[in-house]
Amino acid sequence: MIKELETIVERLEREDLSFDESVDLYNKGVEIYKELIFALKEAKIQIQDVYAKIQSLYGESEIES
């Protein structure tokens, strides 16, 4: 998705487009950006969750020994 966004930014910068095409492309870029931000947030939360689980498991094994 980042690649897609990069391609869109590149096209907006380099290519000769009509105004409408540019607007469409820009709006598409904004959509992708929003999705990306959401996905990154999700990933962050997931990583934190998994890490917390691992930590608690590790803590239990320490106590048992």
Add this chain to the structure above:
Amino acid sequence: MISLEKIHTVSEVTYYIESLINDDPYLTDIQIVGEVTDSKERNGHLFFILKDEFTSIGCVCFGAVSRGVNLVDGQTVQAYGDVRVYPPRGIYRFHCKSLKILPQRGLLYLKMREIYNRLSKEGIFEKPKRPLPKFPKRIGVITSRNSAAYQDVLRTIQERYPVVEIFLYHTGVQGEEARDTLIKALSDANLEDLDVVIITRGGGSADDLWVFNDEQVVKAVYNLKHPVISGVGHQIDTVFIDLVADYAAHTPTAAAQAAVPDRSQITDYARSLLQKAYLHLGQKVKNSQVHIENLGKELLKSMNDKVLNRVHLTFENAEKLTQSMQKHLLLCEKRVELLQAKLSSLNPEGILERGYAIIEKDTLWVKSAWKLNKNDELTVRFSDGTVKVIVREDRSDDKRT
């Protein structure tokens, strides 16, 4: 050990000894031969000492004077009588009832001395005693098959330890003809596989027992490969084979007792063995248990350590993974932010809203003056609408420079 239960008077002890000696049939109506020493007469009685090579015994002959008996030191006499205690002085004496003065030392006695000295010189009497077997299986008995001694031996063994095999080697036990049969029996017994050999006969006169002093017989006993028990005569008789036997018993019965253990001895022994085995086994089991427990503990500990190690390693890896994931996410975020900044600067409508206009030619966005020619029809787009314009200048010359 001194008994604390009762304290005896001298008389009690002395009279007890007196009764023992007086009641003993082997000390009553016996004959002894010895050399007279220290003889003296008192109150019509004759007191003297009879001695042989090793020992001596005090003797008294009551009323000797009136009986016309007189003795001179150095004479050899054969005395008949009883051994009796004289309590006032706490001594025992031989009371002679009759006396016979031997013209010379007894022939038999001399012959015995000779044999004894010869065998002594050969070292035969110094033969070390062998231990008797604790639990014999095969016992050889050298005796006469008709003798009371044989019956005594059989009965005693039957009572005490009836599990042995008994091999009888029949022999004559008396007189000259006994010698050859005895030697034959001894050599027969020597060929057999036996655990112990009993040589036995009952009591008798010195003449009767003579064969057991015979030089060849003593040597044959000496040469027996089996342990030997002698049981010849009764109580006080001693014959030369007693000196080479591994155990000399006083009677046939005592010989049989020495040859076999008593039942109670065996059961006691078995019980003690069992107890030992039990204790030993118990200890072994206990040791093994401790050993196994220790092994188990060690195993558990080493397994635990291994598992913990793995857990720790895995946790470290998980930590690393998380960190690198977070780093990666951060990079992604930065890239996205950068793209977003670029994107928002590229928003075409944003440009118009800020008051800029967009030039279009044939619907395409013109981003360079060099792309335009004179008389090109253009559309100028504002935020609130568009106007058509025509290019009045041709910049194509400039373009080439």
